[in-house]
Amino acid sequence: MSVDTELDTWRREWQSEKAAVPDLAAKVRRHSRFMRAMLAGDVLVTVVIGGGIIVWASEADVTVLAGATWLFLAIAWVFGTLNRKGCWAPAALNASAFLDLSIRRCRRGIQASRFGAILSMSVNFSFV
Numbered sequence: 001m002s003v004d005t006e007l008d009t010w011r012r013e014w015q016s017e018k019a020a021v022p023d024l025a026a027k028v029r030r031h032s033r034f035m036r037a038m039l040a041g042d043v044l045v046t047v048v049i050g051g052g053i054i055v056w057a058s059e060a061d062v063t064v065l066a067g068a069t070w071l072f073l074a075i076a077w078v079f080g081t082l083n084r085k086g087c088w089a090p091a092a093l094n095a096s097a098f099l100d101l102s103i104r105r106c107r108r109g110i111q112a113s114r115f116g117a118i119l120s121m122s123v124n125f126s127f128v
Contacts, residue, residue, distance in 0.1 A: 024098045028090065031105060035084065042080060046073055072123055079115050083108050 050073050057066035087105050090097035 024095060024102065028098050028101055031102075032088065035088070035105075039084075042077070046077070049073070072119065076119060080112075083112055083115070 050070060053062075053066045053069045057063050087101065087108055090101040
């Protein structure tokens, strides 16, 4: 029986290489904590801005402003909820699933940036 030394050399080289992204699971967990913090921030903004505008509208005649503010908050919540759907946990506990989740989160982050730009432009134009 002959031993294929070239194949054996390739096998040793392949097994000695480090993974391309060794801490992918740690990055996904860290980003999950960041997503929870951002969700808490969204709740805080809604309570402070939404509650503040209701208090202000009860003292002054700014009901149109209060209604528009709550409309924009509702639109932002609907988008945020749909945008975060399916981005909380990987489908499986393997590298491929963690990578798919990371890619999905990056794409959703780009979508959120575009939505934020459009929403801020529409807020600016609606109050001009």
